[in-house]
Amino acid sequence: AAQEQKLVVVSVSPQSRASLAARCKLGLLETAQKLTRFLKSVHYVFDTTFSRNFSLLESQREFVRRFHRQAEDKKALPMLASACPGWICYAEKTHGSFIIPHISTTKSPQQVMGSLVKGYFAEQQHLSPDRIYHVTVMPCYDKKLEASRPDFFNQEHQTRDVDCVITTGEVLKLLEQEGVSLSDVDPAPLDTMLGRAEGELSTHPGGGSGGYLEHIFRNAAQELFGIHVGSIHYKPLKNKDFQEVTLERDGVVLLQFALAYGFRNIQNLVQKLKRGKCPYHYVEVMACPSG
Structure with missing residues (x-):
């Protein structure tokens, strides 16, 4: 036994x-x-x-690799987030081989x-x-x-x-x-995979919706263009569940990211992609409205 x-x-x-x-x-x-x-x-x-x-770090590395590859690989960008299983199931079943190359390979x-x-x-x-x-x-x-x-x-x-x-x-x-x-309930010490129990929680800047976008945007701005990004300004488009974030220098757009939450916005995003009219380098996609 x-x-x-x-x-x-x-x-x-x-x-x-x-x-x-x-x-x-x-x-x-x-x-x-x-x-x-x-x-x-x-x-x-x-x-x-x-x-x-781990996931956030690998996502930011993957984005930089894809950005450098965009000239020879038309499907390198936009990179679409892969952390939401509802979105991934929809993408695979409905759009298959067209959309899969755009989806982040990070677990x-x-x-x-x-x-x-x-x-x-x-x-x-x-x-x-x-x-x-x-x-x-x-x-x-x-x-x-x-x-x-x-x-x-x-x-x-x-x-x-x-x-x-x-x-x-x-x-x-x-x-x-x-x-x-x-x-x-009485408190108990937290377990850690790296040895003894610990009393503190580790934190990171990517916990809720928007976390992936902000993390990747800040890193890409610094690594690709040497620009330090302070606070990030979201620009809502048709609704609050579709928002843009842009990095500009001297009036030139260097990076354009978006949040697309909920299936209505996801469908709009996919249509833009299919028409070759998608201006984004990265989109954080979540099946639920409000992320």
């Missing part, structure tokens, strides 16, 4: 943590520590901010975390990946679809990078079923 026992790891997204903090009227660190205690029948509770940093924070847990962390624990059961806590039901994609199944070890996805709402239901108020 001991041989059958798996190491259970839960990875909590910063968005879910923020929602729980707001719902329970707690601070972010306090929420993370109390949630760690509530989930402590599992072996490790990690924060996916760590993997989100989402959830799937980066899956690779880290079943790869790096499994090695640290001297376990094969199939000896770990990995659960993520995410804000969106579509993350369940993403976790079940064949791309994220390890054939050699017959295991998924993420075995189970629980939404923020489902965590609240669990608390309710257990008759537990998060406010009354």
Whole structure:
């Protein structure tokens, strides 16, 4: 029976943590520590901010590579964000080979975390990946679809990078079923993949909607044009769910990015692409209105 026992790891997204903090009227660190205690029948509770940093860094590198390649590769730009599974399912099923070359190849924070847990962390624990059961806590039901994609199944070890996805709402239901108020739970030290438990949360500038765009825009402005960008000014177009951000120098547009949230705006974006009238270098795309 001991041989059958798996190491259970839960990875909590910063968005879910923020929602729980707001719902329970707690601070972010306090929420993370109390949630760690509530989930402590599992072996490790990690924060996916760590993997989100990987995803953001790789996204900014990918954009710079694509920007340099745009002269010889017509599909290098615009680069379209790939972190929203609802958008990716729609793009693949509806537009297939036309749209796929534009979609960022960078894994989402959830799937980066899956690779880290079943790869790096499994090695640290001297376990094969199939000896770990990995659960993520995410804000969106579509993350369940993403976790079940064949791309994220390890054939050699017959295991998924993420075995189970629980939404923020489902965590609240669990608390309710257990008759537990998060406010009354004692805090516990946070786990980290890089050694001992830690008392602080790592933070980054890309947590909510707009995070990818801002991160990539600032980095590209600096790396490609040597321009430091302070605050970013969004210009709403037909509606608040379609906004532009532009970098100019001496009246010349150097970079033009956009946010496209919700299917109406996504359809408009795809039509622009098909007509060859899309002026953007990068678009952060989210299936839900308001991101």
